[in-house]
């Protein structure tokens with residue numbers, strides 16, 4: 137996996153470590169940052185709004201409504217924390233309301249995470265915006281009602297800071313850090329785009345809370361969160377366009393782009409799951425999907441620096457650059473054997489929908505052991521013209537040859553690799 141590939145940027149370690157690295161850099165460089173950014177104070181205060189507005193705007197055409205909602209929440213929180221409640225004398229009513237907002241921000245991020253539909257202009261999005269307005273109104277009314285004595289009482293009991301760490305109440309910092317840690321674990325174990333979005337915002341709002349009285353640190357934190365949100369919109373759009381959602385392999389569009397730029401010596405292998413229609417009919421479409429995922433996982437381990445793509449349906453393509461088809465055969469035979477030897481344990485075989493006559497003849501033993509084996513056929517061709525010995529075969533012709541070889545593997549009895557050089 138290359139350091140600059142989208143696969144690396146989408147990986148769970150990168151998604152957790154990169155924002156953490158930036159956050160640590162901010163914490164360690166506060167003094168130089170204060171000096172460096174002093175002349176640009178007003179720009180720094182405006183920058184989060186500019187970036188978050190860009191995120192809100194782009195979230196709509198890119199169909200990333202959840203990210204738009206989060207950006208709107210971050211912009212609202214930044215506005216209230218900096219322009220209304222922030223930096224007033226400690227322990228007064230404004231400070232208390234700032235604490236309320238600091239608690240509300242992580243809670244709201246979690247609420248957005250659990251919204252069933254995360255589009256800004258949907259029933260849930262609009263209801264959520266109403267709920268957000270209600271929270272602001274509630275804070276306003278509370279501020280009107282509560283007295284300084286009440287705040288002092290709360291302060292002495294619950295809102296004590298740890299001066300060595302921050303002027304913010306320790307309880308709030310702990311709450312925020314706990315949610316951030318939990319969301320980092322969710323990214324590590326599940327690694328969805330939206331988990332990542334929530335993690336970024338929890339992390340940077342926690343840092344902003346710790347350094348709330350050291351401008352421009354909160355503005356830097358909100359700006360970094362916005363920049364990472366933008367990056368997240370780009371990577372998830374790339375994912376939708378180029379990655380197959382079921383198998384998580386590169387999709388057909390990625391293959392087309394790869395083939396537009398390919399030249400010289402290369403080999404194409406087309407792989408097709410045998411009797412997959414019967415498999416679907418026998419065990420159900422959902423089990424069929426699981427099989428495709430499994431085949432994809434095994435294919436990802438193919439040796440010889442192979443690049444693996446889902447071509448469509450139950451067909452996959454393997455690309456070997458710099459190798460002729462003979463050099464690729466050992467890797468392909470190893471892959472074929474690995475798939476054939478894999479004992480697939482079926483969990484819901486009782487729900488099988490159709491038992492057609494041919495399907496009953498498939499090699500399975502599900503009644504006793506709930507185990508089944510699948511096989512694949514592979515057709516191979518390379519870019520060497522057999523007559524001239526030059527790498528002059530067009531990509532279309534290599535594909536046609538690989539397809540022909542696949543047909544030969546199927547008609548030859550399946551579960552085999554057939555090599556066909558273009559002549």
Ligand SMILES: Nc1nc2c(ncn2[C@@H]2O[C@H](COP(=O)(O)OP(=O)(O)OP(=O)(O)O)[C@@H](O)[C@H]2O)c(=O)[nH]1
Nearest residue numbers: 408409410411412413414416421422424425449450
């Ligand atoms: N579960 C599942 N099935 C799919 C998917 N895409 C295509 N299929 C099924 O794959 C089957 C392909 O069947 P065929 O093209 O007839 O080929 P086959 O049954 O594999 O037979 P041979 O290729 O001759 O061995 C069809 O039944 C499709 O419905 C998918 O994403 N999930």
